[in-house]
Every structure is written in C-alpha cells, then in structure tokens.
Amino acid sequence: MGSRRGKDKLLYCESCGRAVPRTKAVDFNKRSAYSTDLRGDDNVTAFADRTVYYCISCAKHRKIFERKKEIAARRRTRF
Numbered sequence: 001m002g003s004r005r006g007k008d009k010l011l012y013c014e015s016c017g018r019a020v021p022r023t024k025a026v027d028f029n030k031r032s033a034y035s036t037d038l039r040g041d042d043n044v045t046a047f048a049d050r051t052v053y054y055c056i057s058c059a060k061h062r063k064i065f066e067r068k069k070e071i072a073a074r075r076r077t078r079f
C-alpha cells in the first residue's frame with residue numbers, strides 16, 4: 001500500500017491537543033462574544049466565528065455531533 005495517507009494535514013484537537021489527520025477531525029463552529037466592558041454607547045460586543053477541531057473521542061465526549069445536529073435543525077426551522 002502507498003504512503004499517500006501520510007500527507008493528510010494534521011490538526012490539533014481543541015480539547016486534548018492531540019494531532020488529528022484532517023480526514024478524522026471533527027470541525028465545530030464556535031461563536032465567541034467579545035465585549036469591551038465599557039458603559040454606554042462605547043461598549044462594543046463583537047461576535048467572532050471560529051472553527052475549532054476535535055478528535056473523534058473528544059467530539060463524542062463533548063456531544064459535538066448532537067450539537068451540530070441541533071444547530072442544523074434550528075437553521076432549518078428559521079426558513
């Protein structure tokens with residue numbers, strides 16, 4: 001068998017830090033809110049979407065699959 005599989009890009013699990021091949025990583029879109037904590041009109045809350053990656057076991061542990069399903073269902077009902 002060839003060794004082409006070794007060319008898979010490695011990603012690092014957000015939870016345990018383990019290196020995971022791209023093909024086995026579970027991506028999850030995480031929304032973080034940043035606030036400047038200033039009073040009044042100067043206060044700015046920004047939302048940043050960030051894609052994080054988990055290994056399969058962390059994804060299972062963190063119920064990423066269920067959350068992804070949930071998000072997909074919510075998006076569907078909005079339209």
Ligand SMILES: [Zn+2]
Nearest residue numbers: 013016055058
């Ligand atoms: Zn992990």
